[in-house]
Amino acid sequence: MNGSTPLRPHRAQFDHVSLAFDTAKGKLQVVEDVSYAIDDGDFVAVIGPSGCGKTTMMSMLAGFVKPTGGRVLFDGAPVKGPGPERGVIFQEYGVFPWLTVRQNIAFGLGLDANRVPPAERDAICDHYLALMGLADFANAYPKHLSGGMRQRLAIARAYAVKPQFLLMDEPFGALDAQTRSSMQNLLLQVLATENKTVMLITHSVEEAIYLASKIIVVTARPSRIKQIIEVPFPYPRDESIQERKEFGELRSVIRELVMSEYRNQQAQARPVSFSD
Numbered sequence: 001m002n003g004s005t006p007l008r009p010h011r012a013q014f015d016h017v018s019l020a021f022d023t024a025k026g027k028l029q030v031v032e033d034v035s036y037a038i039d040d041g042d043f044v045a046v047i048g049p050s051g052c053g054k055t056t057m058m059s060m061l062a063g064f065v066k067p068t069g070g071r072v073l074f075d076g077a078p079v080k081g082p083g084p085e086r087g088v089i090f091q092e093y094g095v096f097p098w099l100t101v102r103q104n105i106a107f108g109l110g111l112d113a114n115r116v117p118p119a120e121r122d123a124i125c126d127h128y129l130a131l132m133g134l135a136d137f138a139n140a141y142p143k144h145l146s147g148g149m150r151q152r153l154a155i156a157r158a159y160a161v162k163p164q165f166l167l168m169d170e171p172f173g174a175l176d177a178q179t180r181s182s183m184q185n186l187l188l189q190v191l192a193t194e195n196k197t198v199m200l201i202t203h204s205v206e207e208a209i210y211l212a213s214k215i216i217v218v219t220a221r222p223s224r225i226k227q228i229i230e231v232p233f234p235y236p237r238d239e240s241i242q243e244r245k246e247f248g249e250l251r252s253v254i255r256e257l258v259m260s261e262y263r264n265q266q267a268q269a270r271p272v273s274f275s276d
């Protein structure tokens with residue numbers, strides 16, 4: 001629909017990536033020697049203990065922070081900053097309160113990188129208003145929406161500019177169980193109709209297995225790769241896979257991996273570890 005952005009395969013690569021923040025108390029090592037690739041069409045979920053460095057990892061690929069060691073590559077070149085081919089959706093992120101729902105969705109389509117003619121812009125807005133169940137609220141302001149609707153709007157805004165590469169940080173974390181599950185299904189539906197590559201950060205093992213093709217379990221801080229797991233369920237998927245024995249078995253394995261990192265975090269008994 002967005003004719004200005006030709007579809008082409010994308011590849012992201014973390015190549016021995018490390019990141020340490022300079023803080024008043026010294027260096028805080030947050031990511032350490034992480035290497036993996038996200039290939040075109042992959043759906044990679046990253047899961048690990050709270051505060052271990054997942055958002056920091058994603059922020060490097062989004063171009064918000066730079067690694068202090070190694071390289072983060074997008075299409076073979078080091079990431080230098082944000083770009084229109086990478087759409088970022090954070091929890092509670094990205095809705096302008098002074099714009100209506102329709103204007104919010106149209107916003108990115110007025111920016112140079114994604115500009116489209118008005119008729120096309122209107123068609124894209126209509127498409128996502130319908131897809132996200134927001135058509136009746138097109139002219140409402142975000143303050144009149146429920147939390148779930150606002151988050152759907154944030155997602156619609158990110159989808160509208162058709163980034164082929166989606167970076168999603170706990171996008172459904174604040175939603176009630178019902179809305180969360182309908183948003184997951186909607187995401188699978190969008191992925192089935194549009195070629196997208198996704199990096200998703202989640203705390204939910206079920207969500208990771210249900211949505212992802214590959215799950216990266218990371219360690220307690222500093223984030224290192226603990227295990228990379230290929231999810232054995234083909235797409236398209238529906239909720240019935242959650243009833244399958246293999247789903248339950250995989251859930252147990254991943255839960256144990258994550259819990260063992262929580263135990264490590266507690267055993268370290270240092271909520272924040274600094275070094276000079």
Ligand SMILES: Nc1ncnc2c1ncn2[C@@H]1O[C@H](COP(=O)(O)OP(=O)(O)OP(=O)(O)O)[C@@H](O)[C@H]1O
Nearest residue numbers: 021022023028030049050051052053054055056057
């Ligand atoms: N700009 C910064 N300066 C200093 N420390 C930071 C900065 N950003 C993040 N941190 C610290 O880095 C660590 C990792 O944070 P990050 O948000 O990446 O973790 P996370 O795994 O995404 O956490 P959660 O799952 O709870 O969202 C935390 O201890 C955090 O306080």
